[in-house]
Each structure stands twice: as structure tokens, then as C-alpha cells.
Amino acid sequence: MENELRPVWSRIFNFNWKFGLFLVLVICIPRFILVLIANSTGNYGSIGLIMLISAVAPFLFLTKYGRKKIGLTRPRKYSGLVLALIAGLIVSFLLYYIGQSIYGNHYENWYNYIGRSYKIPTQINSHDKAILFAVVALTGMIFSPIGEELFFRGIVHASFANSIGEKKASIVDSSAFAVTHISHFGFVYINQQWHFLTTSTLIWVVSMFLVSVLFFVFKQYSGSILGAITCHAAFNLGMIYCIFYLL
Secondary structure, three states: OOOOEOHHHHOOOOOOHHHHHHHHHHHHHHHHHHHHHHHHHOOOHHHHHHHHHHHHHHHHHEOHHHHHHOOOOOOOOOHHHHHHHHHHHHHHHHHHHHHHHHHOOOOOOHHHHHHHOOOOOOOOOHHHHHHHHHHHHHHHHHHHHHHHHHHHHHHHHHHHHHHHOHHHHHHHHHHHHHHHOOOOOOEEEEOOEEEEOHHHHHHHHHHHHHHHHHHHHHHHHHOOHHHHHHHHHHHHHHHHHHHHHHO
16 A cells, blocks of 8 residues: 655654644644744745745655545546636635625725735836736745645645545644634734734634535546636635735
8 A cells, every 4th residue: 555655754754644733733833933033024025934834844744645546647637727807806805805894994894904015115106017917926826735736635635535534634724724814814913012812813713614615626627626716816816916906
């Protein structure tokens, strides 16, 4: 029987929920803290490192068989990638309208708060703004979709699925993803003080959970982790567009 884990790791771990929990704790707790620090200092360099580590994890821990098992393979349905792109964009705009309807241009609006980290100059011409948007959008469509999907919908999901099945594993990885994103919005740093926004955080966490399930759906539909990555990248593109041009 083929082993998902490389020999050096299979001596220590089994590819099951315990291994998945180990990964979540080792990656997500430091990430949570680093994002909070970045939000207070304005230095986001460490976040890129976390995304890189998340993306590398499947290649560090898994055999070729293990990587195939988590979805690192060609899509079974390329049409699934197109649908994933459309769905990701739609959901990102839906989340914008929910935030605007309830909170307007207030920091309790998740896109408003997240957009502050982009440091968009108030006095900027349309050409320079378009260039800045392209840079931010390209970065947002590459690093977090690849890093987070290979991690959450990839190695973490598959390890839990070995123990509790696909559907329950999706609930676990989506929950981990959603809670981790409280560091991006939930604990907010405003006027040199930390605040926890109970109601808007609850909406944000539920939204992130549902979005995560959507990413998983397109992974399953396309037969490849590329389905999840594409949907995630499209969501980020829509979110960044809303922040640049609709807020």
C-alpha cells in the first residue's frame, strides 16, 4: 500500500486527523499572531513567508502519491475552472454589498478595514491607481490562493478526510480557515488601540467558512486543487477591485 507521507515523516506521523491538527497548530497559530503584528506595524513581509511555507508543506511532507491524493493533478473538468472563476467573483461582490449595506464606509466593514493595509494614496490619478491595483491584484491572486489552498483544501483536508471522510473534513478545514481569518478582520487595530468587533466578526467568520466550502466544491467538481485555487484567486480579485474602486 502506497504511503502519502515521505519515509522520514511516516516514521513519526500517520496521515490522519492528528497530522492535520499538527499542521493547523504549527502553521495557523504563528500566522494568526504575525498577521495581528503586521496590522499594528504596517509591515506585512512575514505574511508572504507564511504563505510560502503553506505552499511548500505538501512538497515537504508528501510523496508523489500523497500530492496526487490532495488534488495536485490536472483538472478532470476544465469547465470547472471557468465556473470557479465566475463563482469566486460573484461571491466577492456579494460580500461587498453585505458589508456596505450594514456598515457603509466604516472600519466595521471588512473590506474597508482590510483595504487600509493596501495604503492606497488619497491623492492618486487614475493611471497610477490602475498600476497599483494591478500589482496588488496580481499578488493577491497568486500568493494566498496557492498557499492557502495547497494547505487548507490540500494537505490538511486530505489528512482529516482519511479519518472522518470528505464532508466532515471540509467542515474542519473550512472552520480552521475561517477562524484564522479573524486576524485579518475581527481583531482590528484602530487609533493605536485593539478592538474586537463581535457582530461583524461573526458575519465575517461565517462568510469565510462558506467561501471555504465553495473552494472545496470546485476542487471536487474540477477534480483538481486548481479548482479551489482558481475560485480563491477570483474571490481575491473581486475583493481587491471592490476595495480600490467601489469603497
